[in-house]
Amino acid sequence: MESKQLRTLALEASKNAYSPYSKAHVGCALETSDGSIYTGCNIENASYGGTICAERVAILKAVSDKKMKLTKIYVYTKEGWPPCGMCRQVMSEFAADNLEVIIGNEAGVENKIKFSDLMPLSFTPDHLV
Ligand code: THU
Numbered sequence: 001m002e003s004k005q006l007r008t009l010a011l012e013a014s015k016n017a018y019s020p021y022s023k024a025h026v027g028c029a030l031e032t033s034d035g036s037i038y039t040g041c042n043i044e045n046a047s048y049g050g051t052i053c054a055e056r057v058a059i060l061k062a063v064s065d066k067k068m069k070l071t072k073i074y075v076y077t078k079e080g081w082p083p084c085g086m087c088r089q090v091m092s093e094f095a096a097d098n099l100e101v102i103i104g105n106e107a108g109v110e111n112k113i114k115f116s117d118l119m120p121l122s123f124t125p126d127h128l129v
Helices: 003-014 054-064 085-094
Strands: 027-032 037-041 070-076 095-104 110-114
Touching (some): 003 027, 003 110, 027 054, 054 070
């Protein structure tokens, strides 16, 4: 799917954020190797550690449908926040070789980056075999 369409979906998903504490609205739209599309928003919790980022919500929705290879991830915030370290680690578990991450903001500025550049030397399932 074109980045433009993923952006629209990520922006829409950000509107569903449940973020009464930070008030941050994060949206994610991703594509898997078979062309399936999943979206997610951040979901906070009164016990703050229970908060789940938008990226992980979208990834876990995909994996729970047995879509195990992520090929493209669009993350949308007003400010253009990059994915946090925990989300990068979860991405590394399910990243296709050429996973592309696009970070977009409200103004339309986009940072397109290969996952391998976003998280070099990541710890992956390959280390455990
Ligand atoms: N957040 C995300 O959804 N993704 C990230 O990669 C960074 C942070 C959310 C979690 C929390 O709801 C809010 O942004 C502030 O940390």
